Amino acid sequence: MAKKEIKNKYDCCKGIWKKFSDKQKLIYNSIRSYKQGVIAHPNTDLPKEEWATLSHNFACLAAWES
Numbered sequence: 001m002a003k004k005e006i007k008n009k010y011d012c013c014k015g016i017w018k019k020f021s022d023k024q025k026l027i028y029n030s031i032r033s034y035k036q037g038v039i040a041h042p043n044t045d046l047p048k049e050e051w052a053t054l055s056h057n058f059a060c061l062a063a064w065e066s
Contacts (some may be wrong), residue, residue, distance in 0.1 A: 031059035
């Protein structure tokens with residue numbers, strides 16, 4: 001059976017994505033799927049671009065630390 005490729009759902013840059021193990025890719029996708037209130041203070045309403053940057057950085061950190 002062929003190994004199933006893990007999809008880069010949130011368009012992580014290819015340079016980082018290809019360095020992630022399968023486990024790290026799953027962690028990255030999981031963290032990026034969180035809503036703002038899970039990572040940032042619930043009363044904080046960040047603009048979409050700022051939230052994308054924050055969640056990307058948090059997801060990369062979680063993946064690298066795993």
